[in-house]
Amino acid sequence: MSQSDLTGEIAVVTGGASGIGREICLQFAEAGADVVVADLRTEPRTGGTPTHERITEETDADATFVDCDVTEQADRETVAETTAEMGGADILVNNAGIFRGEEFTEVTEAEFDQLMDVNVKSVYFLSQALIDQLLDDGGRIINLSSVAGLEGSGDFISYCTSKGAVRLMTYSLADKYGPEGVRVNAIHPGIIETSMVTEDVPIIGGESEDAFLQTVPLREFGHPEDIADAALYLASDRSEYVNGESLVVDGGSTHT
16 A cells, blocks of 8 residues: 555545535545545535545545434444444544534533534544444544634634544543554644635634734635645555644644
8 A cells, every 4th residue: 555545445534525524535535445424414515416426426436425413322323333334444534513603601501512512522422433443453533623622712612612622532542542553633724715614604705804814824714625635644654653643734823
């Protein structure tokens, strides 16, 4: 296997129908991996060919769609059963997540629980459901955190809390399973131009867009391909000595 070749690998990507998750699925398939697209929807938010169909039409890889609400244990078990039937997962990308801006004093317990269920508990329990498969032959777990998991913001305290939890969960899993050959790393995206961000984060297309761009040294927002490139690196042999790390992909904004 060449350093960037995923031929013979089976990858599970949550939230793989749209945005960052879709691009990760496509790049993994182009690198030779068969992909399990786990999502609540088949079609991308912006419309078009479903990810799993596009993979089978445009690459030599196979793809399977699993209708998955990552907050539901039964659905997580279905993902694990599906990958086991395919031969067992080699790569897990915990990409599914939600964002919510907020006024701290107005957040309800139900809203907080929903954010934590999607962003944190799903990562924990899907990793748990697949760990035995990943242990079989040096698996990899890639968790999508955020720059919000590195720096606090008073505008979205709950989101920062959830992504900070993902970061430390990543380090803990890397410590536990590194000795058994499973590498666990996190990616921390900055602002990435996806339909979810455009709809949920009032920056792109808003009055504050130009001001925010001035805080990014590269003076541009990221694209899904940028995060997929990072995920492919962490999934491949190119990162074989990288474990328990945070890969920040934000154009330099976090450290300025």
